[in-house]
Amino acid sequence: MRIATYNINGVKARLPRLLEWLDETRPKVACLQEIKSQDEGFPIAEFEKIGYQGIWHGQKSFNGVAILADGTAPVETQRGLPGDPEDEQSRYLEAEVDGVRIACIYLPNGNPLPGPKFDYKLAWMERLRARMKHLWDLEIPCAVVGDYNVIPEDKDVWSPKAMASDALMQPESRDAYNRLLGDGWTDAIGTRNPRGGVWTYWDYQAGAWQRDHGFRIDHLLLTPELADRLTAVGVDKEYRGREKASDHTPVWVEITAA
């Protein structure tokens, strides 16, 4: 069972590329971020044509997350991140698929800093931690996957110096991420690539892709019940080099049957 996450940067602009990736790699579950679409504009029929069902949580222009599943309907368990009734940004969607609980997250970027956007990021991360504690206490196979907008360590970025002032690698951002790992969650890509040097994002600007100037910000965090079933991890790097690509690339874990 393959669980993948992919920040697609616009579901309409990315549709041909996205359908191609689903068709070629056939993940059981595909968690999408930055669909940048309102609920009524989500092209579910296109996914159904190739055998996927899905749920989505959109908003106009920005953000938006979706969970697609091959040949089965994800059963929604949570829409929106709990903990702040004032927060109207669509960044969290959670469902059950084949006995696995899966949360799809689009964590706030947090730039520029200091400022309200960075404060929002840190507050969102504390709310995420509370939700993840809830999931942890269920003692079930569970994955919280998506665009975390955190570069965990210096080995996860092409140049720590170039990115030093960015919200993605501030000590506060890293501390909040490390608290999740400290709670027991397994960073699947990180633990399987201890030397680092694995990127999931390359900026559109300054020839970052051609120079391999990337970093790792798309993560899959697993409970022990799921980490025990982990057989492989991967980054579908070549999709970043295709025509009209997203600036992120798909990342996945392979899990054995229960």
Place this chain on the structure above:
DNA sequence: ATGACTGCGAGGCGCAGA
């Protein structure tokens, strides 16, 4: 190096329909 690129909405514009 205050750069670089992209997607989307607003809005302009052309066009179809009333």
